[in-house]
Amino acid sequence: MWRNFGKQMNKETKLRIHNITAKAALKFGSEAWVLKKREEQCLEAAQMKFLRYLLGITKLDEEKNQCIREKMGAQNIVKEIKQYQEKWLQHVQRIDINRLPKQALQYRPRDEGT
Secondary structure, three states, X not given: OHHHHOOOOXXXXXXXXXXXXXXXXXXXXXXXXXXXXXXXXXXXXXXXXXXXHHXXXXXXXXXXHHHHHHHHOOOOHHHHHHHHHHHHHHHHHHOOOOOHHHHHHHOOOOOOOO
16 A cells, blocks of 8 residues: 555555554553553654655665654554553543453452461
């Protein structure tokens, strides 16, 4: 698809494709993730690789990540994941106590000594 239509697509269409495909794949299942620094770097690198490809920029062009995000109007994927996790936590705290996500959140193992 990119070979045939990539040069003809405008920036907004490319960003929509990025949001629908790449970002969704990177964020899948992130509600319960505990991100370490290395994992954050890998997620950001994957996002930047996709955005660079959309703009036709290579690493040899030495374009800063922040500049690329500004050109595309994209937010840092790690920040988005953290916002999504906060939103999910607030949702789970609001739901009924009988629902499984709420029970899992409130689960505390019993002490074997008692």
